[in-house]
Amino acid sequence: MKILLYANGSSENHGCEAIKLSTIKILGNNHQYFIGTTNEKYEKLSNNIEYVNYTFNKKYALYERIGKRLGILKKVKGKYLLDHFFPYFSQADISLSVGGDNYCYEDAGWLYYLHNMAIKNDKPSILWGCSLEENLIDINMRNDLSKFHKIIVRESISFKTLEKMGFTNIKLIPDPAFVLDLKKPKVLKVEDNIKYVGINLSPLVERKEKRDGIIKENAINLISYILKNTEYNILLIPHVVTATNNDMDTLLEIKKTFSNNKRVVLIEDQDCQELKYYISKCDLFFAARTHASIAAYSTKVPTVVIGYSVKSKGIAQDIFGTDDKYVIPIDIIDNDNILKESFLWLLKNKEIIRKKLYNFMPQYIELTYELKNVVDEIVNGVE
Numbered sequence: 076m077k078i079l080l081y082a083n084g085s086s087e088n089h090g091c092e093a094i095k096l097s098t099i100k101i102l103g104n105n106h107q108y109f110i111g112t113t114n115e116k117y118e119k120l121s122n123n124i125e126y127v128n129y130t131f132n133k134k135y136a137l138y139e140r141i142g143k144r145l146g147i148l149k150k151v152k153g154k155y156l157l158d159h160f161f162p163y164f165s166q167a168d169i170s171l172s173v174g175g176d177n178y179c180y181e182d183a184g185w186l187y188y189l190h191n192m193a194i195k196n197d198k199p200s201i202l203w204g205c206s207l208e209e210n211l212i213d214i215n216m217r218n219d220l221s222k223f224h225k226i227i228v229r230e231s232i233s234f235k236t237l238e239k240m241g242f243t244n245i246k247l248i249p250d251p252a253f254v255l256d257l258k259k260p261k262v263l264k265v266e267d268n269i270k271y272v273g274i275n276l277s278p279l280v281e282r283k284e285k286r287d288g289i290i291k292e293n294a295i296n297l298i299s300y301i302l303k304n305t306e307y308n309i310l311l312i313p314h315v316v317t318a319t320n321n322d323m324d325t326l327l328e329i330k331k332t333f334s335n336n337k338r339v340v341l342i343e344d345q346d347c348q349e350l351k352y353y354i355s356k357c358d359l360f361f362a363a364r365t366h367a368s369i370a371a372y373s374t375k376v377p378t379v380v381i382g383y384s385v386k387s388k389g390i391a392q393d394i395f396g397t398d399d400k401y402v403i404p405i406d407i408i409d410n411d412n413i414l415k416e417s418f419l420w421l422l423k424n425k426e427i428i429r430k431k432l433y434n435f436m437p438q439y440i441e442l443t444y445e446l447k448n449v450v451d452e453i454v455n456g457v458e
Contacts, residue, residue: 076168076454077107080203081127081160081189083173085114087317089347090366093252094173094204096347099124100254101446109163111173113317119346127163130156153185157192164192169454172223174205176365176386181211187219194222199453202226203446204250206386207233212240224453227446230389246449250390252366253373253440257355258348264340265310265356272301272418273310273357275367276325276381283383283405290381292411294329297361298339300415305422308338312353314364316344322364359421361414365390375436377428379417381405394435395428 086092095110108124115126135154164170170193177186193200202223212220220226220242228234229250237245265271276294284290301307311330313322326341333339342353347366354360354367355374362368363381371378372394380387382402391398400420403413421428 077109077166078102078450079109079111079163079167079170080173081111081163081170082177082186083111083175084317085112085117086119086346087114087117088315088320089350090175090252090314090364090369091173093255093347093351093366093369094175094250097251097253097255097443098171098173098203098446100256101251101444102450103447109167111160127160130159132156153188154182155185157185157188160189161192161196164196164198167198169450170198170200171203171450172200172205174202174227174229176206176384178202178205178216178220179208179211179384179386183211183216183219187215190219190222199224201449201453204229204248204252205233206230206384206389207236208385209236212236225449227449230386231393232385232389246445248445248449249393249439249443250366250369251443251446252369253436254443255351255370255373256348257351257370257374258346259352260345260349264342265353269308270306270358271310271356272307273312273354273360273371273376274298274326274329275312275314275322275360275362275364276329277315277322277363278320278325279315280363280381280383280405281325285406285409289408289411290405291325291329293408293414295332296411297414297418298329298333301418302333302336302338307358308340309333310353310357311339311341312350312367313342313344314347314350314362314367359418359425361417372432373436373440375429375432377421377425377432379403379421381408381414394439395431 084091110124110126112118112126113129115128118126200223204227226245227248234247281290298309311326313326315322330341351370354370357376360371360376360378365386368378368380380402383405387402388398391401395401
C-alpha cells in the first residue's frame with residue numbers, strides 16, 4: 076500500500092517526527108510512504124520513505140514582511156507552493172492529513188488546497204489525530220472537514236465539538252505518538268542515582284504570555300526553589316528546534332542563569348526517541364509542547380502542562396478525568412510563583428498520579444492501534 080502523510084512539518088519539530096514514526100509503527104513498515112516535510116535535510120533517509128518538500132513562496136514572505144504594513148500584495152498565493160504534491164496524491168492509495176493542531180489556526184487555506192488534491196484524485200483521505208478549536212470552525216472549514224472519509228480526533232473536547240455540530244465521520248482515538256518507542260542516547264547526560272525534574276519551554280508559549288518575561292521568571296524561580304530546597308537536579312529538554320520557533324533559544328537563556336550550577340543540565344537536540352528517553356528518566360515534568368507531554372504521560376511521569384489550546388486540556392481530561400492542576404492555562408500565569416506552586420502540588424501528589432498513569436496508560440496506548448483498522452477498512456472499502 077502507498078500512503079501519503081501531508082500537512083506535517085519536518086523532524087525539527089519532534090512532535091511531527093513522533094507522529095511520523097508512530098504512524099509507521101502502527102500501520103507497518105511494509106508500505107511505501109510519501110511524507111511531506113519543511114526541511115528534507117533534517118530527515119533520516121529510509122528505503123520505504125520518499126520525502127516531499129513544501130516549497131516556500133518567496134512572494135508570500137515579502138507580503139508578510141512589508142505587504143501588510145503597506146497594504147500591497149494582498150492576493151499573493153499562500154505560504155507554500157503546493158502543486159508538486161499532486162502526483163503523490165495520485166499515486167497514494169490513501170492520504171493522511173497529519174492533523175495535530177493544524178486546524179486550530181486561522182490560516183487553514185493551504186490545508187484545504189492539499190485536501191482538494193486527494194478529492195480530485197478520487198482517493199480516500201483521513202484527518203489524522205487532530206484537535207480543533209470550536210470558534211475557528213467556519214463554513215469553509217466545515218466544508219473541508221465534511222469531505223474526509225474519517226476524522227480521527229485525539230481528545231474528547233474536540234470530538235464533542237464535532238459531534239455537537241452533526242459530524243458523523245468522526246472517531247476518537249489517542250494521538251499516535253503515545254506508542255513512540257524510546258531510545259537510549261549514545262552519550263548519556265543522566266545518572267541512575269540522581270532524580271530529575273524535567274522542564275520543556277518554548278517561544279510559542281512565551282509569545283502567548285500575559286506579561287513579557289513572566290514564563291522565564293517562573294522557570295527561574297522554580298529552578299531556584301528546587302535547587303535550594305530539594306535534592307532534584309534539573310533537565311532542560313527541547314522538543315522543537317525549527318529556525319523561527321526554537322525551544323533551545325528559551326532554554327539556553329534559562330541555562331545561562333544557572334551556568335555555574337552542574338545540577339542544571341541542558342539536553343542537546345536529538346531525535347524524538349532519544350528525547351523521550353530523557354523525559355522518561357524524570358521524576359516530575361513540566362511541558363510546554365504537547366508531544367513532550369505525550370512522551371511523559373506514556374512513560375508514566377507525573378506531568379504539568381503549560382497550555383494554550385484545547386489539545387492540552389482535552390488530553391489531560393481523557394487521562395485524568397480533569398485538566399484542573401494538570402494544565403496551567405498560559406493566560407493565568409500572572410506572577411512568578413505559579414510554576415513553583417504547581418511543582419509543590421505535583422510533588423505532594425506524584426505517587427497518586429504515577430499510580431493513575433501505570434493503571435491507565437497501557438489500555439489507553441493500546442487504543443491507538445485502532446488506527447490501523449480504520450485505514451485498512453477504508454482502503455478495502457468495508458468501513
